[in-house]
Amino acid sequence: MxxxxxxxxxxxxxxxxxxxxxxxxxxxxxxxxxxxxxxxxxxxxxxxxxxxxxxxxxxxxxxxxxxxxxxxxxxxxxxxxxxxxxxxxxxxxxxxxxxxxxxxxxxxxxxxxxxxxxxxxxxxxxxxxxxxxxxxxxxxxxIEDQIVGVSKKMREVLKLVGKIAPKDTTVLIQGESGTGKEVIADAIYRHSNRSNGPFIKVNCGALPDNLLESELFGHEEGAFTGASKKHLGRFELADNGTIFLDEVNALTLQTQVKLLRILQNFTFERVGGEKTLKTNARVIAATNKNLKQEVEKGNFREDLYYRLNILNVTLPPLRERLDDIEPLAKYFIKKYSAKKNTVISSEALNYLKSYHWPGNVRELENIIERATVMMQGDILEKKDLSISLKSDFSDIYKVHSEEGNIPMQKIIKSVEKDLILKGLHRTNWNKTKAAKLLGINRRLLYSKLDQYDIKENTD
Missing domain, CATH: 3.40.50.2300 (Response regulator)
Structure with a gap:
C-alpha cells in the first residue's frame, strides 16, 4: 500500500x-x-x-x-x-x-x-x-436530519450534532430565544441509540417552582396538600430514554441540587418519599441565558454547570446566518400556505435579510405564517410582511442589554459588524462596492474586516 x-x-x-x-x-x-x-x-x-x-x-x-x-x-x-x-x-x-x-x-x-x-x-x-x-x-x-439551514454556521452545528447524537453523554444547547434549541434536541434524540426509548420534554420556565420538583422527580401520596395519589416524575418516565430540560436556568437552587445528584449518581427520591430510585435517562438541557454569567451571579450552581456542559451546542442567532433566511422562508411558506404554488418575491426576501431578527427563527416563522394568511395572489410581497426596519436598532439594544445596563460599546460593535456584513452580502463580497455602499474608504473597510474577523464565508 x-x-x-x-x-x-x-x-x-x-x-x-x-x-x-x-x-x-x-x-x-x-x-x-x-x-x-x-x-x-x-x-x-x-x-x-x-x-x-x-x-x-x-x-x-x-x-x-x-x-x-x-x-x-x-x-x-x-x-x-x-x-x-x-x-x-x-x-x-x-x-x-x-x-x-x-x-x-x-x-x-x-x-x-x-x-x-x-x-x-x-x-x-x-x-x-x-x-x-x-x-x-x-x-x-x-446522523441524518432535515434541519433547514445552508449557512456555514448551521452546517457546523449539524456536523456537531452528527458527532454527539450517538453518545449517551449529557448535552447543553445554548442560544437566544427562538433559535431552534428544541429542534436540535429532537434531532439528537431521533438519531441517538435511545431513539426507541421515551423522549420526555420539560419546560422548566413554564412550571411554578412549587410544582417543578414534583414534575421532575414525582411525589408520594400525601406528600403535600392535594397529593391524593402517587405521581411518577419525568425522570422515571424517561428511564432508558432521554429527557429534555428546556430553560434549565429557571430551576431553583434546591432543584438544581437534585438534578446534580442524578447526573452524578443517577439516583433520586420522590417528593415525600424515602425510597431511592434510579434512572439512566440521558439529559439534554437548553438555555437562552449565559449560564456562566448565571453562575457568577449566584443564580446557578457551578458544579451543575460543568456537569451539564460536557457536550455543548451553541446555536447562532438568525442575524448571523442571513443565508438561511431564504430556505427558511420557503420552508415556512410551504408549511403554512394553502396554495402549493406560493412563492416569495426577491424584494420581500431582501427586506427579510435587512431585518435584525431579535426573535430569531421563531419570529420569522410567525411573520411568514401571518403573511400567508394576509397575502393576495400567489406571490408573497414585501407589503405582506409585518415587520418594520425602524425598530431594528432598538431590537439590537434589547438583544444586548443586560440587567438594565446599556453596554454601549457592545451594541455599537454589533451594529457596525452587522452593517458591514449586509454591505458585503449586497455587493456579493465586492469590497470596493461595499465600501462605497457603506460610505467609507477601502482601507477602513479592510481594517474593520480584520477587527471583526470577517472572511468571505462569514454568515
Missing amino acids: DSNLILVADDEPSMRLNIVELLEDEGYSVLQASNGTEAIQMTLDHQPIVVLMDIKMAELSGIQALKTIKKNTERIPIIMFTAYGSSEKPIEAMKAGAFDYLEKPFEIDKFLSVVQSAVDQHNKLNSLSNESIQKIESDWPT
Whole structure:
C-alpha cells in the first residue's frame, strides 16, 4: 500500500484535474475515478490513505459509494464534497460515515487542512491495535436530519450534532430565544441509540417552582396538600430514554441540587418519599441565558454547570446566518400556505435579510405564517410582511442589554459588524462596492474586516 496515495472521485474531469494538481503539488500520489463504481473498486484494490469523493455522480452516487466502502473497510477516511448545497447533505454524509464534508468551490487552505487531518487520522488508526481502532471508529459521527439551514454556521452545528447524537453523554444547547434549541434536541434524540426509548420534554420556565420538583422527580401520596395519589416524575418516565430540560436556568437552587445528584449518581427520591430510585435517562438541557454569567451571579450552581456542559451546542442567532433566511422562508411558506404554488418575491426576501431578527427563527416563522394568511395572489410581497426596519436598532439594544445596563460599546460593535456584513452580502463580497455602499474608504473597510474577523464565508 502506498503510504502517500489519495483517491479522487468526481465525474467532472476539470474539477478532478484541479484537485489532482493541488494534491500533487503537496507531494501526494493521486488515483482518479470518474464514478462511484470505479471509486469502490479502486479503493478496495489500492487501499489509499484518503478518499475524496463528490456526492453527486452519475450511475452511482457518492453517498452510495461511501456506504459500500465503509462496509468493506472502516480505516480509510473519506471526505465528501459537492456543489449542490443542501442542509441535508452534510448530515447524510456524516450518517454514512464520512470523515468530513466540503462544498465547492473550495478554499484552498481549508481544503488542504481537512485533507491533512484525514491523513493524520489514517496514520493514527494504523498505529493502533484493532481493539483501539474499533473504539475510535465507533466514535465517528453517524446522523441524518432535515434541519433547514445552508449557512456555514448551521452546517457546523449539524456536523456537531452528527458527532454527539450517538453518545449517551449529557448535552447543553445554548442560544437566544427562538433559535431552534428544541429542534436540535429532537434531532439528537431521533438519531441517538435511545431513539426507541421515551423522549420526555420539560419546560422548566413554564412550571411554578412549587410544582417543578414534583414534575421532575414525582411525589408520594400525601406528600403535600392535594397529593391524593402517587405521581411518577419525568425522570422515571424517561428511564432508558432521554429527557429534555428546556430553560434549565429557571430551576431553583434546591432543584438544581437534585438534578446534580442524578447526573452524578443517577439516583433520586420522590417528593415525600424515602425510597431511592434510579434512572439512566440521558439529559439534554437548553438555555437562552449565559449560564456562566448565571453562575457568577449566584443564580446557578457551578458544579451543575460543568456537569451539564460536557457536550455543548451553541446555536447562532438568525442575524448571523442571513443565508438561511431564504430556505427558511420557503420552508415556512410551504408549511403554512394553502396554495402549493406560493412563492416569495426577491424584494420581500431582501427586506427579510435587512431585518435584525431579535426573535430569531421563531419570529420569522410567525411573520411568514401571518403573511400567508394576509397575502393576495400567489406571490408573497414585501407589503405582506409585518415587520418594520425602524425598530431594528432598538431590537439590537434589547438583544444586548443586560440587567438594565446599556453596554454601549457592545451594541455599537454589533451594529457596525452587522452593517458591514449586509454591505458585503449586497455587493456579493465586492469590497470596493461595499465600501462605497457603506460610505467609507477601502482601507477602513479592510481594517474593520480584520477587527471583526470577517472572511468571505462569514454568515
